[in-house]
Amino acid sequence: MSYELKGRILEACDCNVLCPCWIGENPDNGTCDAVLAYQIDQGAINGVGMSGRTVAYAAHIPGNIFAGNFKSVVFIDDGSSQEQHDLLAQAFTGKLGGPLADLAQLTGEYLAVESTPILFTIEGAKGNLTIGSTTDPILDTELAPYTDRNGNTTQLVDSVFSTIPGSPAWVGKATHFKRKTAQYGIKDLSLNGRNAVQGNFHFKA
16 A cells, blocks of 8 residues: 555644644643644555545643544545545555654554544635534634744644644644534634644655
């Protein structure tokens, strides 16, 4: 099995800006509850095309990021064929090695792997992510990066931890972050003005 995937991420959590996890410190609340979505613009897994597919995690991080033991739910967009779904599930839960396995090893328990609608859009600097029904979503967030006085995005580079290793992260703020995940065993959230991250990824194994 092999893969090469390129695309974009949207990420939000309940930490203040900037989330301490990215620099290896303990999360602001002692724990961190997050969503992270990867939209694949181009690439394949074991020769099967994955362009246009999206995978997202809802995660509970019980302490310092490097201690691991996350509890995670994986959402795969329901536009995926069964073959795409199965391969994406394997790759993003670490079964195919490479950089995705390095990230997946931080999860101690996968609570579910679900097929569901995922709306991932970027318009200008603003990102929107909705998981589940648009009328009653499992998760909904809107975010935008910080910029300098000339409008250039504020970047975080060479951080000790990254969900997009090797690429700069664009740090920002989520205007809102709502998550209904108690059904899976991780808490619901309804927050405003908390940490958000955007960026590009290139994973290869």
